[in-house]
Amino acid sequence: MPNAPISRFPVPDPKAWPDDIRARILEVQEKAGFVPNVFLTLAHRPDEFRAFFAYHVALMLKEGGLTKGEREMIVVATSAVNQCLYCVVAHGAILRIYEKNALLADQVAVNYRKADITGRQKAMLQFALKVCSSSGDIGDADFAMLREHGFSDEDAWDIAAITAFFGLSNRMANVISMRPNDEFYSMGRVPKQG
Template identity: 70%
Template structure:
Protein backbone atom coordinates (compact mmCIF):
# COMPACT_ATOMS: atom_id res chain seq x y z
CA UNK A 1 0.00 0.00 0.00
CA UNK A 2 1.55 3.26 -1.07
CA UNK A 3 1.98 6.12 1.38
CA UNK A 4 -0.49 8.99 1.10
CA UNK A 5 0.79 12.09 -0.66
CA UNK A 6 2.10 14.86 1.61
CA UNK A 7 -0.45 17.54 2.46
CA UNK A 8 -0.46 20.54 0.17
CA UNK A 9 0.64 23.67 1.96
CA UNK A 10 -0.84 27.04 1.19
CA UNK A 11 1.54 29.82 0.17
CA UNK A 12 2.38 32.18 3.04
CA UNK A 13 -0.02 35.08 3.45
CA UNK A 14 2.89 37.51 3.69
CA UNK A 15 5.74 36.11 1.58
CA UNK A 16 9.21 37.54 2.14
CA UNK A 17 10.11 40.11 -0.52
CA UNK A 18 13.02 39.58 -2.89
CA UNK A 19 16.09 41.39 -1.59
CA UNK A 20 16.71 42.93 -5.01
CA UNK A 21 13.30 44.62 -5.03
CA UNK A 22 13.95 46.60 -1.84
CA UNK A 23 14.81 50.32 -1.66
CA UNK A 24 18.55 50.91 -1.76
CA UNK A 25 18.89 51.98 1.87
CA UNK A 26 17.07 48.94 3.17
CA UNK A 27 18.89 46.58 0.83
CA UNK A 28 22.23 47.99 2.00
CA UNK A 29 21.33 47.45 5.65
CA UNK A 30 20.13 43.90 5.02
CA UNK A 31 23.36 43.07 3.20
CA UNK A 32 25.33 44.54 6.09
CA UNK A 33 23.48 42.29 8.53
CA UNK A 34 24.04 39.30 6.26
CA UNK A 35 27.76 40.01 6.12
CA UNK A 36 27.98 40.17 9.91
CA UNK A 37 25.67 37.26 10.81
CA UNK A 38 26.23 34.99 7.84
CA UNK A 39 22.51 34.91 7.06
CA UNK A 40 19.57 37.31 6.87
CA UNK A 41 17.29 37.13 9.91
CA UNK A 42 13.75 36.80 8.62
CA UNK A 43 12.51 39.89 10.45
CA UNK A 44 14.62 42.11 8.19
CA UNK A 45 12.83 40.83 5.10
CA UNK A 46 9.38 40.32 6.61
CA UNK A 47 9.05 43.96 7.65
CA UNK A 48 10.62 45.27 4.43
CA UNK A 49 7.32 44.73 2.59
CA UNK A 50 6.44 48.13 4.10
CA UNK A 51 9.59 50.26 3.80
CA UNK A 52 8.38 53.22 5.87
CA UNK A 53 7.46 50.92 8.76
CA UNK A 54 10.77 49.04 8.39
CA UNK A 55 12.71 52.29 8.79
CA UNK A 56 10.65 53.41 11.79
CA UNK A 57 10.85 49.98 13.45
CA UNK A 58 14.60 49.62 13.17
CA UNK A 59 15.26 53.24 14.09
CA UNK A 60 13.43 52.72 17.39
CA UNK A 61 14.98 49.27 17.82
CA UNK A 62 18.48 50.70 17.48
CA UNK A 63 17.68 53.65 19.74
CA UNK A 64 16.75 51.21 22.51
CA UNK A 65 19.08 48.28 21.95
CA UNK A 66 22.22 50.25 21.03
CA UNK A 67 21.79 53.10 23.51
CA UNK A 68 25.10 53.79 25.22
CA UNK A 69 23.91 56.11 28.02
CA UNK A 70 22.58 53.23 30.12
CA UNK A 71 23.79 50.78 32.74
CA UNK A 72 21.99 47.93 30.95
CA UNK A 73 24.38 45.57 29.21
CA UNK A 74 23.62 43.96 25.86
CA UNK A 75 22.93 40.75 27.76
CA UNK A 76 20.49 42.55 30.07
CA UNK A 77 18.56 43.90 27.09
CA UNK A 78 18.35 40.54 25.36
CA UNK A 79 17.28 38.96 28.65
CA UNK A 80 14.37 41.40 28.87
CA UNK A 81 13.36 40.60 25.28
CA UNK A 82 13.60 36.83 25.73
CA UNK A 83 11.70 36.76 29.01
CA UNK A 84 8.84 39.03 27.97
CA UNK A 85 8.61 37.50 24.49
CA UNK A 86 8.13 34.11 26.15
CA UNK A 87 5.30 35.60 28.21
CA UNK A 88 3.77 36.81 24.93
CA UNK A 89 4.40 33.37 23.34
CA UNK A 90 6.34 34.80 20.43
CA UNK A 91 8.31 31.97 18.84
CA UNK A 92 10.42 34.22 16.60
CA UNK A 93 11.60 36.60 19.30
CA UNK A 94 12.28 33.92 21.93
CA UNK A 95 14.45 31.92 19.53
CA UNK A 96 16.20 34.87 17.84
CA UNK A 97 16.87 36.94 20.95
CA UNK A 98 17.55 33.88 23.05
CA UNK A 99 20.44 33.17 20.67
CA UNK A 100 21.83 36.67 21.20
CA UNK A 101 21.35 36.33 24.95
CA UNK A 102 23.42 33.13 25.04
CA UNK A 103 26.19 34.84 23.10
CA UNK A 104 26.30 38.04 25.18
CA UNK A 105 26.02 36.31 28.57
CA UNK A 106 28.30 33.42 27.52
CA UNK A 107 25.88 31.01 29.19
CA UNK A 108 24.43 28.32 26.90
CA UNK A 109 21.54 27.54 29.27
CA UNK A 110 20.38 31.00 30.28
CA UNK A 111 17.97 31.71 27.41
CA UNK A 112 16.06 28.48 27.96
CA UNK A 113 15.95 29.15 31.69
CA UNK A 114 14.55 32.68 31.51
CA UNK A 115 12.08 31.72 28.80
CA UNK A 116 10.58 29.05 31.06
CA UNK A 117 11.00 30.51 34.56
CA UNK A 118 13.38 33.42 35.07
CA UNK A 119 12.95 33.19 38.85
CA UNK A 120 14.91 29.93 38.82
CA UNK A 121 17.42 30.95 36.16
CA UNK A 122 21.17 31.39 36.62
CA UNK A 123 21.02 35.18 36.79
CA UNK A 124 22.06 37.82 39.30
CA UNK A 125 19.70 39.36 41.90
CA UNK A 126 20.00 42.62 39.93
CA UNK A 127 18.85 40.91 36.73
CA UNK A 128 16.00 39.21 38.55
CA UNK A 129 14.78 42.59 39.87
CA UNK A 130 15.05 43.94 36.31
CA UNK A 131 12.95 41.06 34.97
CA UNK A 132 10.40 41.35 37.78
CA UNK A 133 9.78 44.91 36.61
CA UNK A 134 9.84 44.02 32.91
CA UNK A 135 7.25 41.31 33.47
CA UNK A 136 5.03 43.72 35.38
CA UNK A 137 5.23 46.19 32.49
CA UNK A 138 4.54 43.31 30.09
CA UNK A 139 1.50 41.96 31.90
CA UNK A 140 0.21 44.63 34.29
CA UNK A 141 1.68 47.99 33.34
CA UNK A 142 -1.33 49.75 34.86
CA UNK A 143 -0.22 48.50 38.28
CA UNK A 144 3.30 49.97 38.23
CA UNK A 145 3.82 52.07 41.35
CA UNK A 146 6.51 53.89 43.27
CA UNK A 147 7.55 50.72 45.13
CA UNK A 148 8.56 49.18 41.81
CA UNK A 149 10.97 52.06 41.17
CA UNK A 150 12.37 51.78 44.70
CA UNK A 151 13.03 48.05 44.24
CA UNK A 152 15.06 48.76 41.10
CA UNK A 153 16.89 51.72 42.62
CA UNK A 154 18.04 49.39 45.43
CA UNK A 155 19.94 47.46 42.75
CA UNK A 156 21.56 50.57 41.28
CA UNK A 157 19.15 51.34 38.44
CA UNK A 158 18.34 55.03 37.92
CA UNK A 159 15.17 56.46 36.39
CA UNK A 160 16.63 56.43 32.85
CA UNK A 161 17.63 52.79 33.21
CA UNK A 162 14.10 52.00 34.36
CA UNK A 163 12.72 53.78 31.29
CA UNK A 164 15.00 51.57 29.17
CA UNK A 165 13.63 48.40 30.79
CA UNK A 166 10.04 49.50 30.24
CA UNK A 167 10.58 50.79 26.71
CA UNK A 168 12.35 47.62 25.57
CA UNK A 169 9.50 45.57 27.03
CA UNK A 170 6.87 47.71 25.32
CA UNK A 171 8.66 47.85 21.97
CA UNK A 172 9.06 44.11 21.80
CA UNK A 173 5.44 43.68 22.80
CA UNK A 174 4.76 45.32 19.42
CA UNK A 175 7.37 43.16 17.71
CA UNK A 176 5.98 39.98 19.30
CA UNK A 177 2.51 40.66 17.99
CA UNK A 178 3.64 41.46 14.45
CA UNK A 179 5.82 38.35 14.34
CA UNK A 180 3.06 36.13 15.70
CA UNK A 181 0.12 37.27 13.58
CA UNK A 182 2.19 37.29 10.39
CA UNK A 183 3.55 33.79 10.94
CA UNK A 184 7.17 34.92 11.03
CA UNK A 185 9.44 31.94 11.70
CA UNK A 186 12.94 32.03 13.20
CA UNK A 187 15.83 31.12 10.93
CA UNK A 188 17.24 27.65 11.65
CA UNK A 189 20.64 29.23 12.36
CA UNK A 190 19.34 30.83 15.56
CA UNK A 191 18.66 27.52 17.30
CA UNK A 192 22.30 26.52 17.72
CA UNK A 193 23.92 29.93 18.14
CA UNK A 194 25.72 30.28 21.46
CA UNK A 195 25.00 26.71 22.57
CA UNK A 196 28.35 25.12 21.78
CA UNK A 197 31.80 26.70 21.61
CA UNK A 198 33.05 27.56 18.15
CA UNK A 199 35.66 25.18 16.82
CA UNK A 200 39.10 26.75 16.70
CA UNK A 201 40.65 26.90 13.28
CA UNK A 202 43.02 24.02 12.67
CA UNK A 203 41.39 21.88 15.38
Protein backbone atom coordinates in the same frame (compact mmCIF):
# COMPACT_ATOMS: atom_id res chain seq x y z
CA MET B 1 9.77 21.94 8.39
CA PRO B 2 12.19 22.61 5.52
CA ASN B 3 11.17 25.32 3.08
CA ALA B 4 8.27 26.45 5.29
CA PRO B 5 7.21 30.02 4.57
CA ILE B 6 8.79 32.62 6.83
CA SER B 7 5.68 34.84 6.84
CA ARG B 8 2.03 34.66 5.91
CA PHE B 9 2.56 37.97 4.07
CA PRO B 10 4.58 38.41 0.89
CA VAL B 11 8.35 38.61 1.27
CA PRO B 12 9.62 41.01 -1.38
CA ASP B 13 12.14 39.92 -3.94
CA PRO B 14 15.58 41.36 -3.10
CA LYS B 15 15.53 43.20 -6.45
CA ALA B 16 12.54 45.18 -5.18
CA TRP B 17 14.21 46.36 -1.97
CA PRO B 18 14.87 50.12 -1.74
CA ASP B 19 18.60 50.89 -1.78
CA ASP B 20 18.83 51.78 1.92
CA ILE B 21 17.05 48.58 2.96
CA ARG B 22 19.24 46.51 0.63
CA ALA B 23 22.36 48.06 2.17
CA ARG B 24 21.08 47.36 5.70
CA ILE B 25 20.20 43.74 4.92
CA LEU B 26 23.54 43.09 3.19
CA GLU B 27 25.36 44.59 6.18
CA VAL B 28 23.53 42.27 8.55
CA GLN B 29 24.17 39.28 6.28
CA GLU B 30 27.89 40.10 6.20
CA LYS B 31 28.06 40.31 9.99
CA ALA B 32 25.80 37.34 10.88
CA GLY B 33 26.48 35.06 7.93
CA PHE B 34 22.75 34.88 7.16
CA VAL B 35 19.77 37.25 6.98
CA PRO B 36 17.48 37.06 10.02
CA ASN B 37 13.92 36.60 8.82
CA VAL B 38 12.74 39.73 10.62
CA PHE B 39 14.61 41.79 8.01
CA LEU B 40 13.09 39.89 5.12
CA THR B 41 9.54 39.98 6.46
CA LEU B 42 9.56 43.66 7.44
CA ALA B 43 10.89 44.61 4.01
CA HIS B 44 7.24 44.10 2.98
CA ARG B 45 6.62 47.56 4.46
CA PRO B 46 9.70 49.75 3.88
CA ASP B 47 8.62 52.75 5.99
CA GLU B 48 7.81 50.50 8.95
CA PHE B 49 11.09 48.60 8.41
CA ARG B 50 13.02 51.85 8.76
CA ALA B 51 11.09 53.00 11.83
CA PHE B 52 11.30 49.58 13.50
CA PHE B 53 15.05 49.22 13.11
CA ALA B 54 15.75 52.84 14.04
CA TYR B 55 13.96 52.34 17.35
CA HIS B 56 15.54 48.91 17.80
CA VAL B 57 19.03 50.45 17.51
CA ALA B 58 18.07 53.34 19.83
CA LEU B 59 16.96 50.89 22.54
CA MET B 60 19.27 47.93 22.18
CA LEU B 61 22.63 49.46 21.26
CA LYS B 62 22.70 52.56 23.46
CA GLU B 63 24.95 53.21 26.42
CA GLY B 64 23.32 53.15 29.82
CA GLY B 65 22.85 51.23 33.02
CA LEU B 66 21.85 47.98 31.29
CA THR B 67 24.32 45.69 29.57
CA LYS B 68 23.57 44.31 26.11
CA GLY B 69 23.00 40.93 27.75
CA GLU B 70 20.50 42.40 30.22
CA ARG B 71 18.61 44.05 27.37
CA GLU B 72 18.36 40.66 25.68
CA MET B 73 17.18 39.07 28.95
CA ILE B 74 14.27 41.51 28.94
CA VAL B 75 13.40 40.58 25.36
CA VAL B 76 13.56 36.84 26.03
CA ALA B 77 11.54 36.93 29.28
CA THR B 78 8.79 39.20 27.96
CA SER B 79 8.64 37.49 24.56
CA ALA B 80 8.07 34.18 26.34
CA VAL B 81 5.10 35.69 28.19
CA ASN B 82 3.81 36.96 24.83
CA GLN B 83 4.36 33.50 23.29
CA CYS B 84 6.52 34.88 20.50
CA LEU B 85 8.52 31.99 19.09
CA TYR B 86 10.58 34.20 16.78
CA CYS B 87 11.81 36.57 19.49
CA VAL B 88 12.44 33.90 22.11
CA VAL B 89 14.53 31.89 19.64
CA ALA B 90 16.34 34.80 17.93
CA HIS B 91 17.01 36.88 21.03
CA GLY B 92 17.74 33.77 23.05
CA ALA B 93 20.59 33.13 20.62
CA ILE B 94 21.88 36.68 21.06
CA LEU B 95 21.58 36.37 24.85
CA ARG B 96 23.59 33.13 24.85
CA ILE B 97 26.32 34.84 22.81
CA TYR B 98 26.47 38.04 24.89
CA GLU B 99 26.51 36.18 28.19
CA LYS B 100 28.67 33.27 26.92
CA ASN B 101 26.22 30.90 28.59
CA ALA B 102 24.47 28.14 26.62
CA LEU B 103 21.83 27.58 29.33
CA LEU B 104 20.77 31.10 30.24
CA ALA B 105 18.25 31.89 27.49
CA ASP B 106 16.22 28.75 28.19
CA GLN B 107 16.23 29.50 31.93
CA VAL B 108 15.11 33.10 31.42
CA ALA B 109 12.40 32.11 28.93
CA VAL B 110 10.89 29.46 31.18
CA ASN B 111 11.25 31.01 34.65
CA TYR B 112 13.66 33.88 35.29
CA ARG B 113 13.22 33.38 39.06
CA LYS B 114 15.06 30.05 38.77
CA ALA B 115 17.65 31.30 36.26
CA ASP B 116 21.34 31.60 37.06
CA ILE B 117 21.23 35.40 37.15
CA THR B 118 21.86 38.01 39.83
CA GLY B 119 19.28 39.39 42.24
CA ARG B 120 19.61 42.70 40.40
CA GLN B 121 18.74 41.04 37.10
CA LYS B 122 15.78 39.24 38.68
CA ALA B 123 14.47 42.62 39.92
CA MET B 124 14.90 44.02 36.40
CA LEU B 125 12.91 41.13 34.91
CA GLN B 126 10.25 41.38 37.62
CA PHE B 127 9.70 45.01 36.58
CA ALA B 128 9.77 44.13 32.86
CA LEU B 129 7.18 41.39 33.28
CA LYS B 130 4.92 43.75 35.22
CA VAL B 131 5.23 46.27 32.38
CA CYS B 132 4.48 43.42 29.96
CA SER B 133 1.43 42.06 31.74
CA SER B 134 -0.01 44.84 33.93
CA SER B 135 1.58 48.19 33.15
CA GLY B 136 -1.40 50.01 34.61
CA ASP B 137 -0.33 48.75 38.03
CA ILE B 138 3.20 50.22 37.88
CA GLY B 139 3.73 52.63 40.74
CA ASP B 140 6.24 54.22 43.09
CA ALA B 141 6.99 50.91 44.83
CA ASP B 142 8.18 49.41 41.55
CA PHE B 143 10.61 52.27 40.99
CA ALA B 144 11.77 52.03 44.60
CA MET B 145 12.45 48.30 44.15
CA LEU B 146 14.57 49.02 41.08
CA ARG B 147 16.50 51.77 42.90
CA GLU B 148 17.26 49.32 45.74
CA HIS B 149 18.99 47.17 43.13
CA GLY B 150 21.03 50.04 41.70
CA PHE B 151 18.85 51.00 38.74
CA SER B 152 18.20 54.66 37.95
CA ASP B 153 14.88 56.03 36.75
CA GLU B 154 16.43 56.25 33.27
CA ASP B 155 17.20 52.53 33.50
CA ALA B 156 13.54 51.94 34.43
CA TRP B 157 12.54 53.85 31.29
CA ASP B 158 14.87 51.62 29.24
CA ILE B 159 13.43 48.45 30.77
CA ALA B 160 9.89 49.65 30.04
CA ALA B 161 10.72 50.85 26.52
CA ILE B 162 12.39 47.55 25.57
CA THR B 163 9.41 45.65 26.97
CA ALA B 164 6.92 47.84 25.12
CA PHE B 165 8.82 47.80 21.82
CA PHE B 166 9.12 44.04 21.87
CA GLY B 167 5.45 43.77 22.84
CA LEU B 168 4.75 45.32 19.44
CA SER B 169 7.35 43.11 17.79
CA ASN B 170 5.97 39.96 19.48
CA ARG B 171 2.45 40.69 18.37
CA MET B 172 3.41 41.39 14.77
CA ALA B 173 5.66 38.32 14.62
CA ASN B 174 2.76 36.21 15.86
CA VAL B 175 0.24 37.76 13.47
CA ILE B 176 2.45 37.27 10.42
CA SER B 177 3.68 33.83 11.60
CA MET B 178 7.31 34.92 11.35
CA ARG B 179 9.48 31.82 11.42
CA PRO B 180 12.83 31.87 13.25
CA ASN B 181 15.86 31.10 11.11
CA ASP B 182 17.20 27.61 11.74
CA GLU B 183 20.64 29.15 12.43
CA PHE B 184 19.39 30.75 15.66
CA TYR B 185 18.75 27.42 17.38
CA SER B 186 22.41 26.44 17.60
CA MET B 187 23.96 29.89 18.05
CA GLY B 188 25.71 30.22 21.40
CA ARG B 189 25.26 26.50 22.06
CA VAL B 190 27.64 24.97 19.53
CA PRO B 191 31.09 26.38 18.77
CA LYS B 192 31.26 28.22 15.45
CA GLN B 193 32.69 26.25 12.57
CA GLY B 194 35.74 28.09 11.43
